[in-house]
Amino acid sequence: MRSYSELFRTREFTPLFLSSCFRTAASTVSGLALGTLVYRATESPLLTALSMFGPSLAQMIGATTMLSAADRLPPRATVAGIALLFGLGTAAMAIPGLPVWAIFVLLLLLGLIQSFGGGVLWGLLNEILAKEGYLLGRSVFNMMSGIAQITGYATGGVLVALLSPRVTLLLAAGLYLAAALTARLGLTPRAPRALGRPSIARTWRTNARLFSSPERRTLYLLLWVPNGLVVGCESLFVSYAPSRAGALFAFAALGMFAGDVTTGRLLPPRLRARLGIPFLLLLATPYLLFALRPSVAVAAGLVAVASVGFGSSLMQQERLVALIPDELSGHALGLHTAGMLTMQGVSAALAGGIAQLASPGTAMTVMTTASIAVTLTLAPSLPRRRTASPDHQHPEPSAPRERQSKMNST
Numbered sequence: 001m002r003s004y005s006e007l008f009r010t011r012e013f014t015p016l017f018l019s020s021c022f023r024t025a026a027s028t029v030s031g032l033a034l035g036t037l038v039y040r041a042t043e044s045p046l047l048t049a050l051s052m053f054g055p056s057l058a059q060m061i062g063a064t065t066m067l068s069a070a071d072r073l074p075p076r077a078t079v080a081g082i083a084l085l086f087g088l089g090t091a092a093m094a095i096p097g098l099p100v101w102a103i104f105v106l107l108l109l110l111g112l113i114q115s116f117g118g119g120v121l122w123g124l125l126n127e128i129l130a131k132e133g134y135l136l137g138r139s140v141f142n143m144m145s146g147i148a149q150i151t152g153y154a155t156g157g158v159l160v161a162l163l164s165p166r167v168t169l170l171l172a173a174g175l176y177l178a179a180a181l182t183a184r185l186g187l188t189p190r191a192p193r194a195l196g197r198p199s200i201a202r203t204w205r206t207n208a209r210l211f212s213s214p215e216r217r218t219l220y221l222l223l224w225v226p227n228g229l230v231v232g233c234e235s236l237f238v239s240y241a242p243s244r245a246g247a248l249f250a251f252a253a254l255g256m257f258a259g260d261v262t263t264g265r266l267l268p269p270r271l272r273a274r275l276g277i278p279f280l281l282l283l284a285t286p287y288l289l290f291a292l293r294p295s296v297a298v299a300a301g302l303v304a305v306a307s308v309g310f311g312s313s314l315m316q317q318e319r320l321v322a323l324i325p326d327e328l329s330g331h332a333l334g335l336h337t338a339g340m341l342t343m344q345g346v347s348a349a350l351a352g353g354i355a356q357l358a359s360p361g362t363a364m365t366v367m368t369t370a371s372i373a374v375t376l377t378l379a380p381s382l383p384r385r386r387t388a389s390p391d392h393q394h395p396e397p398s399a400p401r402e403r404q405s406k407m408n409s410t
Contacts, residue, residue, distance in 0.1 A: 004265075007137055012128050015186020016079075017144065019179045020121070023083055024145050026175035028152030029159070030090050032246060033168035034103070035238045036160050041100055045239035045360060049352035050345075051103065052235055058108050058345075062115020063338035068206060069198035070119025070330035075190050079124065080183040082117040086110055087176030094169035114341070119334015123193060126321065126329045135318045139264020142314065146257030150250045157246025194327050206331050210324070218382045219320045222375070223313060223336050226280045228343025229371035230306070232351035233287050233364040235344075239352075240360040244296045251300040255307030263311035269318075276315040277382075280375045283309025287368035293361045 007013055031052045038044075038051040069078075089110045093103050122138070129137045159168040196202065211217050237248040259279070263272065286306040294302065317336065324332040347367060354363035 004136075004140060007129070007133070007140060010128060010133075012187055013125075013137065015182055016121075016125065016128065017141065018186070019079065019083065019183040020141060021144055021148060022175045022179035022182060023086070024148040025152045026086070026090070026172040026179065028149045028249075029156040029175070030093075030169055030172035032153055032156040032238075032249065033160055033165040033172065034093065035245070037165035037169075038100060038103070039238055039242065040165075044352075045236060045355040046349070046352035047100070048238050049232075049235035049348040049355075051107070052238070052348065058111025058115060060338070060342040060345075062112050063203075063335060063342065064207070065200045065203060066112070066116045066198065067119060067331055067334050067338060068202040069116045070123055070334040071194040071328065072192045072196060072198045073116075073120060074192060075120055075124040075127075076183060076187040078117070078120045079187065080180045082113055082120075083176050083180035083183060085113055087173045087180065090169055090176060091173035094166040094173070096166065111341075111345075115338050116334055118337030118341075119330040119332075122333035122337065123330025124187075124190070126326075126333065127190070127193065134321050135314060136264055138317060139260050139314055142260040142264070142310075143257050146253045146260060149253030150257070153246045153249035153253065193330055203331075206328060207335060210328070210332055210335060213323060214381070215383055216320065216323050218378055219316050219323070220336065220339060222276070222280065222378055222382070223316050223320070224339040224343045225378075226284065226371045226375045227310065227313060228340060228347045229367045229374070230283050230287065230309075230347075231344040232347030232367040233290070234303075235348035236351055236355055236360040236363055239355060240290075240364075241296050241299070247296065247300055248303055251304040252307045255304035256310045258304075259308035259311030260314065262308070263314045272315050272318065276312050276319075277375060277379045279309045279312035279315065281309070281372060282306065283312060284368040284371040284375070287364050290361045290364040290368075293359075 008017075035048050035052040039048040042048070089106050092098075093106055125137055125141070126134050156168060159171065211220070234249070234252060237252075238245040241248060263279075267275065283306055286302040289302055290299065317333075320332070320336065321329075351363045351367050354366055
């Protein structure tokens with residue numbers, strides 16, 4: 001699969017893509033509204049950062065208890081159901097007079113639900129496109145995410161200013177409901193990819209199996225830690241520039257879009273394999289200049305350049321997909337998503353704590369220095385050439401193909 005037109009001619013890709021568009025827009029608009037709401041109520045950089053990225057901490061709990069569900073639940077019902085629950089939870093946060101602690105309780109519950117949602121989504125994408133089309137398909141999702149964030153943060157900033165954070169949350173809840181409806185009506189019923197009930201024990205066994213490969217282990221760490229530390233910088237945009245945070249988020253999304261286009265469409269495979277580490281370093285380095293406390297205009301340019309480096313995630317994912325068996329694709333990709341979001345939550349908490357004691361600019365400098373150090377530490381242990389999956393000789397039981405074919409035809 002080599003072109004975007006081939007992607008959108010593939011059955012089920014378009015409804016899955018549209019559903020994700022609605023969800024990303026909802027997440028972007030609600031995140032800015034919620035961050036503004038919490039900042040106005042508390043004036044705390046730490047609580048503001050946690051309100052926007054803290055729910056990701058719940059991903060760590062889900063990744064160690066619930067992740068086996070990613071391959072053992074019917075994908076259509078799960079994708080639609082998660083979007084519906086997010087819509088209801090976001091609407092609940094808009095209730096006037098709701099205390100801040102109740103907002104965080106809701107965020108924690110939604111984070112637990114999302115802990116296996118990423119695995120269901122990306123496992124389904126891998127099933128629809130197969131491994132040879134996964135990188136191009138994921139790049140389109142990432143580009144969509146960049147565009148949705150650009151427009152979402154810009155629109156969210158206007159809505160928060162003209163209306164209120166609570167009204168903006170209600171609009172975001174409507175977008176989540178649109179995502180649920182699109183998935184329910186547009187996707188085909190499919191059997192789970194693997195047999196058996198989800199369980200904590202099965203989750204732990206599969207996590208251990210995935211981490212038993214040194215190359216996979218290094219890829220997971222590269223996907224989680226350096227990126228997460230930089231997202232800790234982004235979590236301080238509201239406290240760095242309270243009235244212009246939407247512009248900083250929009251320029252970050254613009255840079256991410258450029259990086260995804262370059263990685264997914266322009267770079268040949270051989271060159272992609274060599275640029276993963278340089279892109280990670282590009283992601284972090286511009287944030288070092290925040291030690292000088294640049295103006296919002298200069299800061300926007302810096303975050304745009306830095307965010308091109310998020311294309312490194314596609315490069316690492318391409319290697320990871322080649323190293324996982326098909327029947328574990330949802331779990332493996334869900335582990336990537338859960339670990340990534342967990343690290344983002346940890347980094348947001350850490351960055352917010354440093355900013356509380358010092359300043360947002362100082363905290364960004366500390367976080368980006370740590371990101372560079374981790375990248376340079378892990379880089380030597382990543383093999384230069386991609387290897388084959390070490391699991392093919394011990395496959396997990398998968399759902400019968402006859403059952404899948406029958407369900408796909410309904």
